Amino acid sequence: MSLQLLADFPLLSHNTFGFDARARYAMRIDSVDSAAALASDARIAGMPWLVLGGGSNIVLTRDFDGVALIVGIAGKRVIGEDGDAWLVEAGAGENWHEFVAWTLAQGMPGLENLALIPGTVGAAPIQNIGAYGLEMGERFERLHAVELATGEAVEFDRATCAFGYRDSFFKRDGRGRFMITSVVFRLPKAWTPRADYADVARALDHATARDARAIFDAVIAVRRAKLPDWTKLGNAGSFFKNPVVSAQAFDALKSRVPNVVSYAQADGTVKLAAGWLIDQCGWKGRGIGGAAVHERQALVLVNRGGATGAQVLELAEAIKRDVLARFGVELEMEPVCL
Incomplete structure (x- = not known):
């Protein structure tokens, strides 16, 4: 070929x-x-x-x-089911948001909290995308990939993908070694809504139902209200991970900053709101050259026009320094830098 x-x-x-x-x-x-x-x-x-x-x-x-x-590998189909779930496969080149909408149209909920996340299906496992109480890894069954050096087809299950918070094997050890060609998701038949996030819950207050479609619509409304449209204002979504700290480190931080925004985790650690930390350092709306922090959401860096990748990285490093100096917390970037 x-x-x-x-x-x-x-x-x-x-x-x-x-x-x-x-x-x-x-x-x-x-x-x-x-x-x-x-x-x-x-x-x-x-x-x-x-x-x-x-x-x-x-x-x-x-x-x-x-x-x-x-x-650009396309295609989406239901490939099987059991008593608990449907198995749905999509080509790596499929648009992620359109795929989520398609699953709902087929009567198979489970991905609605991940609506409107930009990118493709093949990119979703690399980042282990997540939003509003759900990570993609929770709905993941397996993926198919090609090892670029050999051309051999390889299958990865959940364990070998080694999913973490906005992380996976492909983002670390597998970077540049494999091309994901399709992903299989396991969508539960016993669907349980996830609508505990305050913004989503508020949006649902105006809905006539609280089904998966209502959550899908609520997530879209919240994202559009808070996040810039990348087709109009260049960005990569959330630029920094929300830092996770030990309970001891959190107690020390809270003694100094009583109003710090935080979320207790099941394993005893505490997740901090990176956007809040950045906002407290006065970065919202500020920038370097064409690169800036979005005026409504401090977690998002944007290209106001003519920005270079180097300027975005310079801005990101300045933000990291300020957050570390003020709060003793080190931020980690989500995007891959080349």
Whole structure:
């Protein structure tokens, strides 16, 4: 199989920050066979790879001197069920939000809290995306991938994906080694709503029902009210993870900052609200060059126009320094920086 090799490829429309970077080459991957064929393509032998879905979790600080692999593997289907759940598979190139909407249209709830998260289905396991009380890993069954160096098909279950908070094997040890081609989700037949987050609960107060569709609509309304549309104002969603600290560290922090926003975790640790920490340091609405902190949500960094990836990283490092100096808490960035 011979794939078209595109030279000097613009990545402007393939990253949600809207950085005007370019790749030395690019290839569009629309099938498992085309992904497997990469390993034997002499034209790109020895070149580094950059796997791109929607580009919603990447900061491009420079041009990429290698091959950008644009994943467009499509398709979604119900592949089975048992007494407890439906098994649904989607191609890695499917739009995540549209896939969530499709599952609800099929009468299979379970992903509604993850509505309107930008990106593709294939990117979801890498970040273990999560929002409003649900992480993707809770609905995950298995995924299929291709090892880029060999072209071999590989299957990963939940254990081998090693999901963590906005983390996975693919974001760490597997980065650049595998291309995810499809993901299988397990959607429970005994559906239980998750609507405890205050913003979602308030949005549901105006709804006539509290079913999965109502939660889906409420999450969309909340996200649109709080977060900028990346098609109009470049961003990568939440830029920092909410830091998780030990109970001892939290007690020490709370003694100094009684009003610190926090969420107790089941394992005894405490999650802090990164956006609140950033806001308290006075960063909301401020920026460096075209890169800025969003004026409504301090957790989101935006491209106000003409920003570079280097400026976004400079801004992020300045924020991290201020939060560490004031609260003794170290923030960790969510996006992958290249």
